[in-house]
Amino acid sequence: xxxxxxxxxxxxxxxxxxxxxxxxxxxxxxxxxxxxxxxxxxxxxxxxxxxxxxxxxxxxxxxxxxxxxxxxxxxxxxxxxxxxxxxxxxxxxxxxxxxxxxxxxxxxxxxxxxxxxxxxxxxxxxxxxxxxxxxxxxxxxxxxxxxxxxxxxxxxxxxxxxxxxxxxxxxxxxxxxxxxxxxxxxxxxxxxxxxxxxxxxxxxxxxxxxxxxxxxxxxxxxxxxxxxxxxxxxxxxxxxxxxxxxxxxxxxxxxxxxxxxxxxxxxxxxxx
Amino acid sequence: xxxxxxxxxxxxxxxxxxxxxxxxxxxxxxxxxxxxxxxxxxxxxxxxxxxxxxxxxxxxxxxxxxxxxxxxxxxxxxxxxxxxxxxxxxxxxxxxxxxxxxxxxxxxxxxxxxxxxxxxxxxxxxxxxxxxxxxxxxxxxxxxxxxxxxxxxxxxxxxxxxxxxxxxxxxxxxxxxxxxxxxxxxxxxxxxxxxxxxxxxxxxxxxxxxxxxxxxxxxxxxxxxxxxxxxxxxxxxxxxxxxxxxxxxxxxxxxxxxxxxxxxxxxxxxxxxxxxxxxxxxxxxxxxxxxxxxxxxxxxxxxxxxxxxxxxxxxxxxxxxxxxxxxxxxxxxxxxxxxxxxxxxxxxxx
Numbered sequence: 001x002x003x004x005x006x007x008x009x010x011x012x013x014x015x016x017x018x019x020x021x022x023x024x025x026x027x028x029x030x031x032x033x034x035x036x037x038x039x040x041x042x043x044x045x046x047x048x049x050x051x052x053x054x055x056x057x058x059x060x061x062x063x064x065x066x067x068x069x070x071x072x073x074x075x076x077x078x079x080x081x082x083x084x085x086x087x088x089x090x091x092x093x094x095x096x097x098x099x100x101x102x103x104x105x106x107x108x109x110x111x112x113x114x115x116x117x118x119x120x121x122x123x124x125x126x127x128x129x130x131x132x133x134x135x136x137x138x139x140x141x142x143x144x145x146x147x148x149x150x151x152x153x154x155x156x157x158x159x160x161x162x163x164x165x166x167x168x169x170x171x172x173x174x175x176x177x178x179x180x181x182x183x184x185x186x187x188x189x190x191x192x193x194x195x196x197x198x199x200x201x202x203x204x205x206x207x208x209x210x211x212x213x214x215x216x217x218x219x220x221x222x223x224x225x226x227x228x229x230x231x232x233x234x235x236x237x238x239x240x241x242x243x244x245x246x247x248x249x250x251x252x253x254x255x256x257x258x259x260x261x262x263x264x265x266x267x268x269x270x271x272x
Numbered sequence: 273x274x275x276x277x278x279x280x281x282x283x284x285x286x287x288x289x290x291x292x293x294x295x296x297x298x299x300x301x302x303x304x305x306x307x308x309x310x311x312x313x314x315x316x317x318x319x320x321x322x323x324x325x326x327x328x329x330x331x332x333x334x335x336x337x338x339x340x341x342x343x344x345x346x347x348x349x350x351x352x353x354x355x356x357x358x359x360x361x362x363x364x365x366x367x368x369x370x371x372x373x374x375x376x377x378x379x380x381x382x383x384x385x386x387x388x389x390x391x392x393x394x395x396x397x398x399x400x401x402x403x404x405x406x407x408x409x410x411x412x413x414x415x416x417x418x419x420x421x422x423x424x425x426x427x428x429x430x431x432x433x434x435x436x437x438x439x440x441x442x443x444x445x446x447x448x449x450x451x452x453x454x455x456x457x458x459x460x461x462x463x464x465x466x467x468x469x470x471x472x473x474x475x476x477x478x479x480x481x482x483x484x485x486x487x488x489x490x491x492x493x494x495x496x497x498x499x500x501x502x503x504x505x506x507x508x509x510x511x512x513x514x515x516x517x518x519x520x521x522x523x524x525x526x527x528x529x530x531x532x533x534x535x536x537x538x539x540x541x542x543x544x545x546x547x548x549x550x551x552x553x554x555x556x557x558x559x560x561x562x563x564x565x566x567x568x569x570x571x572x573x574x575x576x577x578x579x580x581x582x583x584x585x586x587x588x589x590x591x592x593x594x595x596x597x598x599x600x601x602x603x604x605x606x607x608x609x610x611x612x613x614x615x616x617x618x619x620x621x622x
Contacts, residue, residue, distance in 0.1 A: 014437065101473075
């Protein structure tokens with residue numbers, strides 16, 4: 001092949017690929033957003049890093065979602081709509097059920113909804129039970145107190161974002177969950193999780209985008225929180241330190257539009 | 273004539289000189305002083321011309337240096353690519369998004385310009401190889417980091433873009449390392465795309481080795497369709513990576529049938545792939561000998577031996593005393609040697 005032709009084509013390819021990507025980003029961020037969630041550090045803590053801080057200067061937040069790994073469905077319709085064989089044929093082995101390939105899907109994330117209320121009630125009930133047990137069995141005080149602390153920390157710190165539904169078509173899901181300030185629909189990969197010849201059927205969901213980078217002009221909010229120790233995650237019953245306005249675009253890809261300390265009042269309308 | 277052909281001519285001249293000296297020493301031929309000098313003058317002129325035009329190696333020492341330079345340019349490219357990668361990661365958090373995008377886009381563009389500049393300045397292409405690999409790394413960094421910055425859903429099409437870029441530089445400048453990078457990216461794209469045919473989401477394409485068998489077989493097609501007159505060494509790389517992909521996938525399935533798409537008991541799948549592995553590697557040996565592709569013959573023989581040894585391990589490792597097991601392995605190696613020697617003799621006779 002002609003050298004000059006290849007060289008110019010290689011340059012054109014780089015430009016075309018970048019244009020394609022950036023136009024996709026522009027499309028995602030144009031028009032009315034698909035969802036606007038106002039969450040806190042509980043749902044978007046600082047992401048773990050695979051390399052040392054001094055080697056990677058970026059700051060990313062990780063979407064923490066509950067019930068992502070153990071969603072259970074009482075009927076087969078949901079799984080069939082995603083392309084899985086369900087129910088497993090008579091005599092099908094555990095391997096045969098689980099070896100079905102993963103599927104592309106969309107997961108509905110609910111913020112501070114009924115799933116969160118149920119979780120709170122369950123945690124409260126468990127705490128009461130352990131407290132009762134403590135009064136009955138004072139000899140196990142140390143262990144039971146540890147469990148009470150863990151349960152309180154879970155209630156105070158865990159994410160209020162729950163995976164509540166999934167499906168192959170984001171528009172159908174949106175028509176089912178129209179509240180855009182409470183429900184976000186995000187792309188995910190779904191696989192069958194646990195063999196079961198009868199309901200409930202378990203699936204494992206993996207969000208395709210579960211990290212968002214903090215833009216440079218907003219990262220001072222997190223850096224100012226605790227000076228050099230800002231990368232520390234809250235522990236025990238520490239309250240969340242910041243709140244984030246997270247926006248999802250036309251392609252269901254998220255970005256941060258606002259970030260401020262909890263002490264400040266939340267933005268009424270996230271700026272574009 | 274290209275540089276490769278020029279180097280072959282130089283090698284032929286060197287071989288001719290050695291053979292002529294040997295023939296003269298044995299008294300088979302005796303050239304007169306004039307004839308000898310005429311040939312010598314002609315060859316010296318040819319060598320000077322080729323060295324001037326193509327920068328070929330005209331001595332043994334130069335050849336050794338060339339190999340050293342190839343290795344150094346490869347290692348240098350790896351080191352500079354790592355430097356670019358870590359340099360960007362160290363500072364990108366302090367840049368505005370628009371600056372990040374500008375840096376990411378300009379990286380592969382500048383490195384491509386540098387490749388062209390280096391190729392114009394130096395015909396041996398060691399520096400062009402180095403710059404080309406850095407350009408490829410910059411382009412990989414470019415698309416993957418844009419994905420991180422804008423939280424973009426990952427797509428297998430990125431592999432196609434990387435493959436196209438590396439192959440354009442490889443074909444444009446005749447760079448083998450870029451060809452290898454391009455073929456590996458293409459293999460990733462093909463395997464991911466084959467994976468989606470079963471309804472699987474592309475990210476999980478590595479879970480089913482059969483994706484790599486089909487992708488590997490598809491890689492054997494380009495050298496059949498495209499003529500490589502100017503780059504005669506390129507088809508070998510397609511065959512090498514294609515068959516490597518096929519045999520490694522077969523080897524995995526021959527030992528772990530659970531990973532297969534096939535809806536049979538795992539043991540039956542393993543038997544099937546053991547048979548296919550033996551047959552396929554034997555076929556590669558035969559094809560390599562028939563078409564004079566020594567690399568493919570070696571690859572086939574290597575995988576035939578690996579398939580055989582893993583099978584013997586399955587059968588006899590627990591059952592036999594270890595000394596006897598290794599003795600049997602040695603005997604099988606001798607049997608293989610005898611079989612290959614017969615093939616070699618038959619080939620020489622034909």
